[in-house]
Amino acid sequence: ETGVTQTPRHLVMGMTNKKSLKCEQHLGHNAMYWYKQSAKKPLELMFVYSLEERVENNSVPSRFSPECPNSSHLFLHLHTLQPEDSALYLCASSQDYGDFYNEQFFGPGTRLTVL
Amino acid sequence: GQNIDQPTEMTATEGAIVQINCTYQTSGFNGLFWYQQHAGEAPTFLSYNVLDGLEEKGRFSSFLSRSKGYSYLLLKELQMKDSASYLCAVRDDNNNDMRFGAGTRLTVKP
Numbered sequence: 146e147t148g149v150t151q152t153p154r155h156l157v158m159g160m161t162n163k164k165s166l167k168c169e170q171h172l173g174h175n176a177m178y179w180y181k182q183s184a185k186k187p188l189e190l191m192f193v194y195s196l197e198e199r200v201e202n203n204s205v206p207s208r209f210s211p212e213c214p215n216s217s218h219l220f221l222h223l224h225t226l227q228p229e230d231s232a233l234y235l236c237a238s239s240q241d242y243g244d245f246y247n248e249q250f251f252g253p254g255t256r257l258t259v260l
Numbered sequence: 261g262q263n264i265d266q267p268t269e270m271t272a273t274e275g276a277i278v279q280i281n282c283t284y285q286t287s288g289f290n291g292l293f294w295y296q297q298h299a300g301e302a303p304t305f306l307s308y309n310v311l312d313g314l315e316e317k318g319r320f321s322s323f324l325s326r327s328k329g330y331s332y333l334l335l336k337e338l339q340m341k342d343s344a345s346y347l348c349a350v351r352d353d354n355n356n357d358m359r360f361g362a363g364t365r366l367t368v369k370p
Contacts (some may be wrong), residue, residue: 164293165311187264188303188347188360195303200358245290245310251302 148172149252151236157258158226163206166221166255169234175241177219178249179211182233194219195242226259264287264361266348271367272338278345280333280364288353294322294333296349297363303347306333335366343368 148169149191158164170177179191194213207211208230210222233256237249264284267344284292291310295303309315309324309331321334336343345363352359 185268187362190357193357226323245351245356246308247351247356248293248305248308251270251295251304253300253302256300258313 149238149250149256149257151252152235152257153239153255154253155256155258157260158223159260160220160226160228162225162226163222165223166234166236166257168219168221170217170236170238170252171239172238173183173214173251174240174250177216178218178239179236180235180237181223182235182254184227186231188235192221193242200239200242211217223257226257228259231259235255262352262359263314264348264350264359266346266361268362269367271369272335274311274338274340274368274370275312276338277334277336278366280335280348280366282331282333282348284329284331284348285360286350286352286359289326290351290353290356293325293349293351293358294331295349297345297347299344307344307365308315314319329360334341337369340368340370344368 176195180188192211193224213218233254235254236252239249266282294306297303307322314323319336324331341368347363349358
């Protein structure tokens with residue numbers, strides 16, 4: 146495997162379910178990110194981890210809970226979601242966090258539908 | 261406030277040239293990125309500008325004017341596979357976060 150992978154690619158869940166999204170990067174990067182991409186809206190940065198420490202939480206509801214057990218893996222735990230949370234959830238990684246030129250490499254995303 | 265604006269949709273003909281504009285108002289500026297995103301796929305990096313001027317990479321070029329808060333992505337010799345969304349993103353002063361525009365969906369027609 147190369148680059149950034151995400152599983153599952155598609156997820157349908159009810160509002161009372163608990164599910165987790167998984168991201169894995171094979172690039173040896175130190176920073177990982179979760180973004181939300183809704184139709185016709187800009188990508189929204191949700192969480193940032195640098196060296197497994199959370200460095201940003203951009204006013205995201207507590208029904209989204211991130212976890213970064215090591216620098217290669219990032220999870221997004223989902224609980225009691227709302228229909229408006231339906232979106233494409235993208236994971237990204239970069240060599241380091243906070244540098245000017247810090248290209249981010251994106252995974253293919255998980256298409257989440259909340260019924 | 262912080263805004264990054266780009267047209268929602270554009271259409272162009274195979275073999276032609278298209279210019280996708282991006283204007284931005286952000287708290288500070290530490291560089292501008294362009295990404296390409298095909299439907300259902302990951303965004304992929306195209307270019308990075310931090311100084312004024314034109315950066316050329318094969319069929320794709322990106323221009324930046326910091327004083328005008330303006331950038332464009334120029335695609336030459338369009339191919340059908342260039343049909344995708346093009347995302348403009350600015351790195352601001354807030355922890356050097358990337359702020360994205362909503363993307364421009366380009367359709368290339370024969």
